[in-house]
Amino acid sequence: MRLPCPLCGERDRREFYYQGHATMLDRPARDAGIDAWDDYLHNRDNIAGEVEDLWHHEAGCGAWIKVTRNTVTHEVSGAKLVNGARK
Amino acid sequence: MVKLIANTPCGDLLPRAIGTVSLDEVIVDQITFVAPFNGQQKAVSDALKAAIGIGFPAPNRCIGTGPRAMWCGMGQALVMGASCPDLAAQCVDQSDAWAIVKVHGVDAAAVLARLTPLDLRASEFKRGHTARTLIGHMTGGITRSGAQSFEVMVMRSMAATLVHELTQAAENMHGRETSLR
Numbered sequence A: 001m002r003l004p005c006p007l008c009g010e011r012d013r014r015e016f017y018y019q020g021h022a023t024m025l026d027r028p029a030r031d032a033g034i035d036a037w038d039d040y041l042h043n044r045d046n047i048a049g050e051v052e053d054l055w056h057h058e059a060g061c062g063a064w065i066k067v068t069r070n071t072v073t074h075e076v077s078g079a080k081l082v083n084g085a086r087k
Numbered sequence B: 001m002v003k004l005i006a007n008t009p010c011g012d013l014l015p016r017a018i019g020t021v022s023l024d025e026v027i028v029d030q031i032t033f034v035a036p037f038n039g040q041q042k043a044v045s046d047a048l049k050a051a052i053g054i055g056f057p058a059p060n061r062c063i064g065t066g067p068r069a070m071w072c073g074m075g076q077a078l079v080m081g082a083s084c085p086d087l088a089a090q091c092v093d094q095s096d097a098w099a100i101v102k103v104h105g106v107d108a109a110a111v112l113a114r115l116t117p118l119d120l121r122a123s124e125f126k127r128g129h130t131a132r133t134l135i136g137h138m139t140g141g142i143t144r145s146g147a148q149s150f151e152v153m154v155m156r157s158m159a160a161t162l163v164h165e166l167t168q169a170a171e172n173m174h175g176r177e178t179s180l181r
């Protein structure tokens, strides 16, 4: 599997660390309540189709990237830098 | 005063020649890690250009022939072979921190291909291209310095491992070629 790092171009999967679903970027407010935090921390849909994952280009440029990937076809259709996404 | 003997990172492990490939240590007396502060990359680039004649490198590029500026990660570069001017950046002296080995020869790319997942074909990885990547189990940098030459660098503490890995890969490559003859 190869992932398209926006900075480095297509690179081998071995250079990346997999974090999980991109939902980790949408951190609830401190006082959002126990259900919102439970969802954020523990509950994930097991999607057959297009998913957004967070990967760290650990052995490369060091960027966190959001990768769009299809769990049915294994197609990787894009990646964006996470850097500054919430500013 | 006591005069200390300076040892290079690879010391007497290099040079070596295995088959068509030679391994030589590259000594760079001054290396400064430069990470521009937020929004300061242009200012840093201009200041570098004024001081040493080369700007801040684009991702995956190494520029300059005398003093060099080598990209080494997101928003990071190494200024090599020149003293670093005052910059709007986090600057860390990393002289003596890197082990750099020049891998040269007809089979240089084939030897490195045994150690890194990077696409080293000349059409993809050209002279002046650099990459942060894996070298065996280590993270490090690979830069193409010529048609059959690469510079491979890891932190100094891993110098012996780097020489070991490169030697092993070159020996395997050479053994394969001689047994096929």
Ligand SMILES: [Zn+2]
Pocket: A005, A006, A007, A008, A009, A057, A060, A061, A062, A063
């Ligand atoms: Zn990258």
